[in-house]
Amino acid sequence: MEPRGGSAVHRWTAALTASTAALAVALPAADASAEPQAGGPAGIGAQGAYLLDSGTGRQLWGKNAEVRREVASTTKIMTAVVVLDGHTDLNKQVAIKQSYRDYVVKHGASSADLRTGDKLTVRQLLYALMLPSGCDAAYALADSLGSGGSEAQRTKSFIARMNKKAAELHLKNTKFDSFDGISSGGNHSTPRDLAVLARHSLGNSTLVTVMKAMSTKQKALNRNRVYTWYNTNKLLGSYEGVFGVKTGSTRAAGPCLVFAAKRHGRTVIGVVLNDPATRYQDAAKMLDYAYHTHTKFVLRQLPPAAHED
Numbered sequence: 622m623e624p625r626g627g628s629a630v631h632r633w634t635a636a637l638t639a640s641t642a643a644l645a646v647a648l649p650a651a652d653a654s655a656e657p658q659a660g661g662p663a664g665i666g667a668q669g670a671y672l673l674d675s676g677t678g679r680q681l682w683g684k685n686a687e688v689r690r691e692v693a694s695t696t697k698i699m700t701a702v703v704v705l706d707g708h709t710d711l712n713k714q715v716a717i718k719q720s721y722r723d724y725v726v727k728h729g730a731s732s733a734d735l736r737t738g739d740k741l742t743v744r745q746l747l748y749a750l751m752l753p754s755g756c757d758a759a760y761a762l763a764d765s766l767g768s769g770g771s772e773a774q775r776t777k778s779f780i781a782r783m784n785k786k787a788a789e790l791h792l793k794n795t796k797f798d799s800f801d802g803i804s805s806g807g808n809h810s811t812p813r814d815l816a817v818l819a820r821h822s823l824g825n826s827t828l829v830t831v832m833k834a835m836s837t838k839q840k841a842l843n844r845n846r847v848y849t850w851y852n853t854n855k856l857l858g859s860y861e862g863v864f865g866v867k868t869g870s871t872r873a874a875g876p877c878l879v880f881a882a883k884r885h886g887r888t889v890i891g892v893v894l895n896d897p898a899t900r901y902q903d904a905a906k907m908l909d910y911a912y913h914t915h916t917k918f919v920l921r922q923l924p925p926a927a928h929e930d
Contacts, residue, residue, distance in 0.1 A: 662682065662903075662907050665684060665907065666899045667893035667896035668895035669811065669892070669893070669895065670682075670683065670684040670903070671683045671686045671812035671815070672816075672911055673891070675820050676887060681910075684812070686811060686813040690874065692877055693802045693869030693874035693930075694801060694867065695878075695879050695892075696800070697751065697754065697759055699783045699797060700801065701750060701831075702821065704743065704766060705828055706825075711743045711747075712742050712743070714842060715742070715761050715762075716738065717738065717740070717757075720772060722757060728756070728803050730801070731929075731930045732757050733749035733752075733758045734755075735749065735757045735761065735848075739841040741839065742842070743765075743766075748831055748839055748850060751852075752834065752850040752851060752852045752853065754867075754928065754930040755928075756801040759801035760776070760800065763775065763800040780799065787818075792817060794810060795814045795818070796809055802874070803871070815894075816892050819867075829864065832865035833857065851923050853928060854866070854878070856878070856901050856904055857921070858921045859901070860908060861882075862883050863880060863908075865879075866880055866881050866890075868930045874894070874895060876897060877896070877900070880908075891907045891908065891911075893907075905918060
C-alpha cells in the first residue's frame with residue numbers, strides 16, 4: 622500500500638520528468654564538427670588570445686578576449702585592408718623618400734630597407750609591408766594614398782581611414798594612432814577585434830597571396846635593384862595549413878601574432894597578444910585544439926640577414 626500522499630509524489634515526479642524531456646527536445650543540438658574540445662587549450666602564456674571559426678564567425682575560445690592592448694605591427698593588417706578596400710590602383714608607382722628611411726632609423730623600427738629614389742608599385746609595397754613588416758613601406762603607402770598638402774596631413778588622413786574602417790567592421794575596442802603600430806599611446810585593439818579584422822582581410826585574394834608568401838623578390842621599377850624579403854611569420858611553412866597573417870612586436874605590446882590556417886576546408890583564425898617567447902608554440906596549441914589534433918612541427922628559421930618582428 623502506498624503511504625499517504627504517495628500518488629501526489631508520483632504525479633509530481635512524472636510531470637518533472639516530462640518537462641525535462643520537453644526542454645531537452647527544445648534545445649538545439651550541438652554541431653560536433655564545429656565545437657572545440659571542452660576547457661580550452663592548456664598552457665597558453667599570452668596575456669590575450671582568441672580563436673575564431675572563420676566560416677561560421679563563431680568564437681571557439683578566448684582569454685581576455687575583450688581587453689584592449691597595444692598590438693604592434695599587427696596594425697599593418699588594417700593598413701593593407703585600407704589600401705585594398707579603397708580600390709587602389711595596385712600598379713600605381715610610389716617614389717621612396719628619404720623621410721621614410723629617417724623614420725625607421727628614428728624609431729628603431731622594422732624595415733624593408735627601401736632605398737631613397739627607388740620607385741615601387743603599391744602591390745610591391747604590400748609585400749614590403751606584410752613580409753618583412755616594413756614600417757618604411759607603411760609610411761610610403763600612407764603618404765602616397767592619403768590626402769593633404771604635406772606628409773603629416775596625408776598620413777593623418779590615412780590613419781583616419783583606418784579608424785573609419787574599424788568602425789565599419791564594428792571593432793568597438795580598436796583605435797589607431799599610427800599606420801604601422803609605432804604608437805604614442807592611442808593604438809590598441811583586442812584579440813577578438815583583431816580576429817574579426819583578419820577574417821575580413823581573408824576575403825581579399827590579393828592580400829591572401831601576399832601574406833602566404835614565405836619570401837619574395839621584387840625589382841625596383843627605375844633601377845637595377847632587387848629586394849629580397851622574407852616573411853617574419855615563422856608559423857608559416859612550419860604548421861600544416863597556415864597561410865597568414867601577421868606578426869608584431871614592440872616593448873609595450875610584447876610579441877604578438879595573428880594567424881590563420883585551413884584544414885579539410887575549414888579555416889580557423891587565431892590571435893595571441895603579449896605572448897613572451899612562446900607565441901608560435903601557443904598558436905600551434907590553439908590550432909591543435911580547434912582541429913582536434915596534435916601536430917608536430919619544427920619552427921621555420923629566418924635567414925641571418927632577415928628582419929625579425
